[in-house]
Amino acid sequence: MSTTHSLSSTHSCTSIEPKTHVEDDPRQSVISSSQPTIDHRANANISGDYNHVTNYYGSYPALENSPIESVRATVSMNDDKSLPCMTFRYWVLSTLTTVFGAALSQYYYFTTMPMTVSVFIAQLVSYPLGVAMARYLPQKEIKLFGMKFTLNPGPFNVKEHAVIGVTASAASYYPYAIHAISAQRLFFSHDFGHVANLLFLLSSQCLGFGLAGIFYKLLVETPQMVWPSTLVNVAFLNTLHERKYNFVRRLSRMQLFWAVFAAVFVWELFPSFIAPILVSVTILCYFNNTDPKFVTLGSGFQGLGILDVTFDWNWLIKFSLMATPWWAQANFFGGSLIFLWIVMPIVYYSNLWNTQNYNIISTIEYDSTGAVYNLSRIINKATDKVNSSLLNSYSEVYISSFFALTFACGFIAITSCFTHMFLWHGTDIWRKMKKIASRFTESNITEKKKDNEDVLDTSTVRSAAESDTWARNQETLEQDACVHVLLMKAYPKVPVLWYAAIFAVSLTMAMMFAILWSTGLPFWGVIVAVLLSLVTILPVGIIQATANQQIGINILSEVLGGYMFSGQPVATYLFKVYSYWALQQCLMLLTSFKLGQYMKIPPRVILLAQLYGTVLSSLVMYLVMTFVIDTHANELRANTHPWASLYPGYFYTASVIWGAVGPSRIFGTTSPYRSLIWCWFVGFLLPVPFYLLNRKFPNSSFPWRSVNIPLIFLGASLTSQLAKNYLVSALIVGFTTQFLIYRYRHHLWRKYNYVLNAALDSGTQACVLLVFLLTNGFFTSIQFPVWAGNNPTNHEQCAVAPAGS
Numbered sequence: 001m002s003t004t005h006s007l008s009s010t011h012s013c014t015s016i017e018p019k020t021h022v023e024d025d026p027r028q029s030v031i032s033s034s035q036p037t038i039d040h041r042a043n044a045n046i047s048g049d050y051n052h053v054t055n056y057y058g059s060y061p062a063l064e065n066s067p068i069e070s071v072r073a074t075v076s077m078n079d080d081k082s083l084p085c086m087t088f089r090y091w092v093l094s095t096l097t098t099v100f101g102a103a104l105s106q107y108y109y110f111t112t113m114p115m116t117v118s119v120f121i122a123q124l125v126s127y128p129l130g131v132a133m134a135r136y137l138p139q140k141e142i143k144l145f146g147m148k149f150t151l152n153p154g155p156f157n158v159k160e161h162a163v164i165g166v167t168a169s170a171a172s173y174y175p176y177a178i179h180a181i182s183a184q185r186l187f188f189s190h191d192f193g194h195v196a197n198l199l200f201l202l203s204s205q206c207l208g209f210g211l212a213g214i215f216y217k218l219l220v221e222t223p224q225m226v227w228p229s230t231l232v233n234v235a236f237l238n239t240l241h242e243r244k245y246n247f248v249r250r251l252s253r254m255q256l257f258w259a260v261f262a263a264v265f266v267w268e269l270f271p272s273f274i275a276p277i278l279v280s281v282t283i284l285c286y287f288n289n290t291d292p293k294f295v296t297l298g299s300g301f302q303g304l305g306i307l308d309v310t311f312d313w314n315w316l317i318k319f320s321l322m323a324t325p326w327w328a329q330a331n332f333f334g335g336s337l338i339f340l341w342i343v344m345p346i347v348y349y350s351n352l353w354n355t356q357n358y359n360i361i362s363t364i365e366y367d368s369t370g371a372v373y374n375l376s377r378i379i380n381k382a383t384d385k386v387n388s389s390l391l392n393s394y395s396e397v398y399i400s401s402f403f404a405l406t407f408a409c410g411f412i413a414i415t416s417c418f419t420h421m422f423l424w425h426g427t428d429i430w431r432k433m434k435k436i437a438s439r440f441t442e443s444n445i446t447e448k449k450k451d452n453e454d455v456l457d458t459s460t461v462r463s464a465a466e467s468d469t470w471a472r473n474q475e476t477l478e479q480d481a482c483v484h485v486l487l488m489k490a491y492p493k494v495p496v497l498w499y500a501a502i503f504a505v506s507l508t509m510a511m512m513f514a515i516l517w518s519t520g521l522p523f524w525g526v527i528v529a530v531l532l533s534l535v536t537i538l539p540v541g542i543i544q545a546t547a548n549q550q551i552g553i554n555i556l557s558e559v560l561g562g563y564m565f566s567g568q569p570v571a572t573y574l575f576k577v578y579s580y581w582a583l584q585q586c587l588m589l590l591t592s593f594k595l596g597q598y599m600k601i602p603p604r605v606i607l608l609a610q611l612y613g614t615v616l617s618s619l620v621m622y623l624v625m626t627f628v629i630d631t632h633a634n635e636l637r638a639n640t641h642p643w644a645s646l647y648p649g650y651f652y653t654a655s656v657i658w659g660a661v662g663p664s665r666i667f668g669t670t671s672p673y674r675s676l677i678w679c680w681f682v683g684f685l686l687p688v689p690f691y692l693l694n695r696k697f698p699n700s701s702f703p704w705r706s707v708n709i710p711l712i713f714l715g716a717s718l719t720s721q722l723a724k725n726y727l728v729s730a731l732i733v734g735f736t737t738q739f740l741i742y743r744y745r746h747h748l749w750r751k752y753n754y755v756l757n758a759a760l761d762s763g764t765q766a767c768v769l770l771v772f773l774l775t776n777g778f779f780t781s782i783q784f785p786v787w788a789g790n791n792p793t794n795h796e797q798c799a800v801a802p803a804g805s
Helices: 069-074 088-109 119-136 158-171 176-187 194-219 228-240 253-274 283-287 292-298 326-349 352-357 388-394 401-445 464-471 474-480 483-490 496-516 523-547 554-564 569-599 603-638 646-661 674-685 687-696 709-720 727-744 746-776
Strands: 141-144 147-150
Touching (some): 088 158, 119 158, 176 194, 176 569, 176 646, 194 401, 194 496, 194 523, 228 569, 228 746, 326 352, 326 401, 326 523, 326 709, 326 727, 352 401, 401 523, 401 554, 401 687, 401 709, 496 523, 523 554, 523 709, 554 569, 569 603, 687 709
Antiparallel strands (some): 141 147
16 A cells, blocks of 8 residues: 555544344434444554444444445445545546546537536546556656655555546536537627636636535535435445455346446447337337327427337436435426326417417427527627617517426426425424534534534543533434444545635636626626525535435526526526536535545545546636637538537527526516416425425325425426436336335345446446447448338437427
């Protein structure tokens, strides 16, 4: 192991082994009658004084494991602090995977088939490279800029592999500012320039990181905040680094992973290359392929997707079906099903808002003649602002009832999550905040008190005042205690000053961009955007941390921005970027912190890795974006194959609709959609009756407590952004794995569920990337021959559904 102290950690830590208990019973969580045993097998590498913390006054039993079943099934309680994290291998491999992923993703961003390189691909690629570097690099000490590090600190370990994934994950999504900058350069009249664009890009990317420290204790150290998607990554990493094999008596996790990985890799060749008909099997179209009504109701791409089935796992990855609890899936997909299969057929065939003039799932804005709304007719090209006289003489904006109702559902989802938080989590949040405050006060009074204590205290001798403080929390200790939080106390936390510095620098850059350039966004607009993010992080974060679904506030940002900066599309989209993306990046960092907790990685390492990956990927994406726009601007504006401006075009349209036309006209007194604005207030009220029903009938056979209004309406609102081929397949997979197998074959679920999810995701994404590069590559474009299962112009083989069908 490395003995240096610059780029790797070499401290020792405690390892606690669990006692045997009934894992099938979720009530068996953190309390046991016996003392924990200390794992002495790592001798010199294991130290610490945490063996006495589980017995405060001799009355508390021993802490064994996490109170959460899915965490107990996936996350190890052992920790070897001697494993280095930010090694020479980390810097090399994280840089390579981040640069490769960012460059490839951004290049194809401007094509007809955009794609991103997922974190699973980055981790799969880095694994053999890391093993090879550990085997062949010399164990030589290098001095650089006053620091010492070794080229090869030992075997390639799971912690540095996880940190590589944290850094590379920044390249697995498109920064929101990239949409805005691309739209500004392609469709608006002037470009702010490279300096301004970089200030905008980097400030919007990092602003949310400065807010993450405020919510660390509530959203990371609270055991009930599971962040289910991280468990798949934990299983994936632990499986790759597993060293125990038993080929005779039992199937190991590693054997299962590679077997499923290979099988799904081969299978994915069919829906993505050989037989695309498997992507969307339209049952109703097979009954009648010529009747437009069957297409309108049954097609997954042209209609509502009723009874449509997909056999392509790539369309289901985004839902994390084997990591998301069944109650969450039932709410989310239940909302989608009710909206698509019940509400929309009634609305469409009753011709609400003349919706039969448009395609049933249209998300396009129209004018009074039924033509696509011509944005160029209302914008002053010299100022990029609305021309009021042209707007008044042109037309109001008209949209399909489908599109309008998804907005309404989005309004309800956002506001209902506040009420949901206060009703179901308000008491816990208040208790937690009081506990944090009391610990902070106590740490100022008690001499030499550790300032990073929260859930557990390591002192065994207490004053009377301290004993009284702890006695008040006896009844809530069990639900707060978690061995993983305890083990992480061996590592120093991120200082508040680090968060403050990131926030201050990012906010200063944002202010400079807004004030020094003619953006139309005043300094107070940036402040309001940050405050909007700050207010929404906790309710949105609780939903994501427990239900594995994020409620985006982009609709809220657009509406507020449209009201505040009426007639100014540029200022409106800048407000949206800063408010929405600060929330997104904050939750992204909190997700990484939770992964770090599960993998026992120091929080400071996680923050540095996330920050490095974010800045590096942003710069690479900006360079690639600049190159493509400089060389192919005309083709991008005209969408000349293979070039296309899909995301910038969507962003431009949204900014003009909400910024130029504005919500005051879209939901104004003369608008047919004026009643939808009341959905903001409806969202605040809807969770209340279900909460009261649960209080009134706590033992009811119907699980009122499981009714989650934010998830139901989120599932309905997101149907406008998704193909409709996912619903049946998602319900089958989710119900089978998270209900049937979980309940009736629990031992199999515990051992294989998350490993199976990781194998399906990584095998599918590896195959999709390969097929994509072969069919849309730089130097080659291989196409499979046309046959019954591969119709290039109509994969579903359904007739085209005309408006009004």
